[in-house]
Amino acid sequence: GESVGLHLPTLSVQEGDNSIINCAYSNSASDYFIWYKQESGKGPQFIIDIRSNMDKRQGQRVTVLLNKTVKHLSLQIAATQPGDSAVYFCAERESWGNKLVFGAGTILRVKS
Amino acid sequence: GAGVSQSPSNKVTEKGKDVELRCDPISGHTALYWYRQSLGQGLEFLIYFQGNSAPDKSGLPSDRFSAERTGGSVSTLTIQRTQQEDSAVYLCASSPFAGTVYYEQYFGPGTRLTVT
Numbered sequence: 001g002e003s004v005g006l007h008l009p010t011l012s013v014q015e016g017d018n019s020i021i022n023c024a025y026s027n028s029a030s031d032y033f034i035w036y037k038q039e040s041g042k043g044p045q046f047i048i049d050i051r052s053n054m055d056k057r058q059g060q061r062v063t064v065l066l067n068k069t070v071k072h073l074s075l076q077i078a079a080t081q082p083g084d085s086a087v088y089f090c091a092e093r094e095s096w097g098n099k100l101v102f103g104a105g106t107i108l109r110v111k112s
Numbered sequence: 113g114a115g116v117s118q119s120p121s122n123k124v125t126e127k128g129k130d131v132e133l134r135c136d137p138i139s140g141h142t143a144l145y146w147y148r149q150s151l152g153q154g155l156e157f158l159i160y161f162q163g164n165s166a167p168d169k170s171g172l173p174s175d176r177f178s179a180e181r182t183g184g185s186v187s188t189l190t191i192q193r194t195q196q197e198d199s200a201v202y203l204c205a206s207s208p209f210a211g212t213v214y215y216e217q218y219f220g221p222g223t224r225l226t227v228t
Binding site for chain 2: 043
């Protein structure tokens, strides 16, 4: 979802359910897209990435989907666990040199 | 192995003072990045260094901000005449290389700067 000011969108899920976090990116020329997880007081941690010539990539319990037509990226987390609670950011690489442009983030809260 | 480290972890300063934030990248990583994260916001790119090339300063918000990287390793971000709007978490990241091939950026824990 879109963020407004300081209010990040929040997704609350029950432990064991699947989570889907969405992101709209801005630049159709971006060639890499990355999902990061940030826990309180820590720096972002890489989760999974996807190249622009792919539309799906799977990792351990996570899947990233890329829809270039509508410039949309999603992160699916299977069997969500309490340890998945964090802020999730999507990022796009716009140019040579690894400079990343980050989305505003989504808070994921997992209820036990 | 050791990750990216940053110091100090927290810094409180008075408006108008200068501050220096330090980043120690992962050994052997030639690319180093600084980002800023305001409360409840995403990360905002500030500057990046790649080897001995001229740094990409396109994200620095004003000429009060500068950064240097000595010996291709440690980097210092300096903010002169701090303003309250500079209050944020400053994050440093490093990667093995920056170029046409994407390499994962590893982030440090950040320095939380509060300007009073």
